[in-house]
Amino acid sequence: MPNDITIAEICVAACSDIYRESGELLAHAVGIVPSIGARLAKLTHSPDIILSDGEAFMMSEASPLGKPASAGGVIEGWAPFRRIFDIVATGRRQSIMGASQIDQYGNQNISLIGDWDKPKRQLIGVRGAPGNTANHRVDYWIARHSARLFVESVDMVSGVGNDRAKAAGLKHHHLGVIITNLAVLGYDEDGRVKVLSVHPGVDPQDVTDNTGFPLDASNAPETRLPTNEELRLIREVIDPRAVRNREVIDPRAVRNREVAVPQPVG
Numbered sequence: 044m045p046n047d048i049t050i051a052e053i054c055v056a057a058c059s060d061i062y063r064e065s066g067e068l069l070a071h072a073v074g075i076v077p078s079i080g081a082r083l084a085k086l087t088h089s090p091d092i093i094l095s096d097g098e099a100f101m102m103s104e105a106s107p108l109g110k111p112a113s114a115g116g117v118i119e120g121w122a123p124f125r126r127i128f129d130i131v132a133t134g135r136r137q138s139i140m141g142a143s144q145i146d147q148y149g150n151q152n153i154s155l156i157g158d159w160d161k162p163k164r165q166l167i168g169v170r171g172a173p174g175n176t177a178n179h180r181v182d183y184w185i186a187r188h189s190a191r192l193f194v195e196s197v198d199m200v201s202g203v204g205n206d207r208a209k210a211a212g213l214k215h216h217h218l219g220v221i222i223t224n225l226a227v228l229g230y231d232e233d234g235r236v237k238v239l240s241v242h243p244g245v246d247p248q249d250v251t252d253n254t255g256f257p258l259d260a261s262n263a264p265e266t267r268l269p270t271n272e273e274l275r276l277i278r279e280v281i282d283p284r285a286v287r288n289r290e291v292i293d294p295r296a297v298r299n300r301e302v303a304v305p306q307p308v309g
Contacts, residue, residue, distance in 0.1 A: 048268055048269065048274070049287075049288055049291070049293060050224055050242055050244075050245075050291055050293045051076060051287040051288045051290065051291040051293070052269050052274065052277055052287065053242050053243065053266055053267075053268060053269065054076050054080075054184075054222055054223075054224065054242075054291060055076050055079045055080045055083060055269065055273075055277055055287060056080070056083070056267065056268070056269035056270075056273055057080070057220075057222045057227050057266060057267075058072070058076055058077045058079070058080025058081070058083075058084075058139060058182075058184065058222055059080040059081070059083040059084040059087065059088075059273070060084075060267075061080065061084075061137070061139060061182050061219060061220065061222075062080075062081065062084035062088075062089045062092050062137065063084070063088055063089060064089075065084075065089055065091075065092055065137055066091055066092075067091040067092070067093065067135075068092060068093065068135045068136055068137055068179075069092075069093045069095065069122075069130055069135060069136040069137070070084070070085075070092045070093060070094055070136075070137055071095075071136055071137065071138040071139070071175075072138075072139045072184075073138075073139060073140050073141050073184070074139070074141055074184050074186070074290065075108070075282075075286055075287055075289075075290040076184060076186070076222075076287055076290055076291060077139035077184045078108060079108060079277060079281050079282050079287055080139070081094060081105075081139070082094065082105035082106075082108070082281045083105075083273060083276055083277060083281060085104075085105040086105050086276055086280070086281075087272070087273065087276070092137075093120070095122065099121055099122055099123050099124070100118045100120070100121060101118065101119055101120030101121065101122060102118065102119070103117040103118070103119040104117075105280075105281065107280065107281055107282070107283065108281055108282045108284075108286060109284070109286070128174070131171070131174050131175065131178050131179065132174075132178055133178075134178050134179045134215055135179070136175075136178075136179050137179060137180045137181075137182075138171075138175050138179065138180070138181050138182070139181075139182045139183070139184050139222075140153075140172065140175065140181060140182075140183055140184070140202065141153065141183065141184055141185070142183050142185060142192065142202070143156065143166055143192065144156075144192055144193075144194050144197040144198060145183060145185070145192065145193055145194070145197070145221065145236075146193075146194055146195060146196050146197045146204060146256070147195065147235050147236050147256040147257075148204035148205045148206040148207070148234050148235060148236070149183075149202075149204040149205050149218045149221075149230060149234070149236060150197050150200045150202065150203065150204030150206070150207060151172060151176075151183065151197065151200075151201050151202030151204070152166075152197035152198055152199050152200065152201050152202075153166055153167055153168070153169065153170060153172060153201045153202075154166055154167070154168050154169050154199045154201050155198060155199055156198055157198060158198070159198075159199060162198075168201075169199075169201040170201070172201040172202035172203075173201065173202070173203060175202065176202045176203040176208070176216060176218070177203060177208075177213050177215065177216060178215050179215065179217065180217040180218075180219050181202060181217070181218055181219065182218075182219040182220050182221070182222070183220075183221040183222070184221075184222050184223075185221060185222070185223040185224070186223075186224055186290050186291050186292065187223075187224060187292050188223035188224055188225040188226070188250065188253050188254070189253055190252075190253050190254055190255040191255070192255075193236075193253070193254040193255050193256065193258075194255045194256070195255055195256050203216060204218070204234070205218060205230060205233075205234025205235075206234055209234065218230060220239065221236065224242075224291050224292050224293070225241065225242060225245050225249055225250045225253065226238055226239070226240060226241045226242060226245065226250045226260060226263070226266070227239045227240045227242075227266055228258075236256075236258065237258070238250060238258060238259065238260040238263040239263065240263055240264050240265060240266040240267075241260050241263045241264075241265060241266065242265070242266045243265045243266065243268065247260035247261050247263060248260070248261075250263075
């Protein structure tokens with residue numbers, strides 16, 4: 044892999060790919076890398092997706108990260124928080140969420156760590172995860188792939204996984220991919236997490252060793268590199284301050300002992 048392409052930039056391109064052929068829908072992206080990825084998609088292969096400024100304004104163009112909606116062009120719409128529930132219910136939204144825990148069927152936890160009656164850590168609550176996973180496609184972004192996050196069973200279900208969605212007969216449940224700093228994961232025909240690709244420069248065994256349930260990455264292809272045009276847009280237009288590289292732990296640097304790995308909550 045070219046030394047000047049960072050893992051963060053590979054992850055941005057992977058997040059951008061999530062919106063290919065999405066059409067006209069509201070792109071909801073939680074996190075720095077997903078936000079850059081959604082903007083990159085808007086500027087390249089998916090011009091019809093709708094971006095918000097994270098509050099209420101819909102942007103006609105992809106504004107630079109950290110700039111107001113008006114910096115990207117004309118503000119072409121307004122959707123206050125109460126209207127988001129209507130958009131979610133229609134399925135005209137696609138979300139990249141985070142997670143504190145994910146299990147082998149894609150059940151997600153962002154609410155608490157430990158037992159419900161006496162949790163060790165209180166997190167942010169279920170938020171919109173149940174409605175999101177019941178009504179439209181949901182993907183996940185994990186900046187630090189860890190066996191403490193990818194667990195055999197989540198402590199509480201916030202986002203609905205494939206096994207529970209099947210048992211409940213959810214008609215519009217759609218889990219897409221999980222993008223981490225090591226790999227891109229998807230789901231097999233039984234709804235279990237599988238490896239779709241491993242990022243260039245990452246040892247496939249690291250993916251297996253840092254997952255708390257069986258996951259074979261040995262024969263996975265490499266995640267694609269961003270194109271020269273994508274790199275230009277990421278570096279010069281969307282995120283010229285390179286904030287993306289602060290969110291992602293680069294496993295190559297960890298392996299070379301250039302940085303320490305922060306421990307997740309719980």
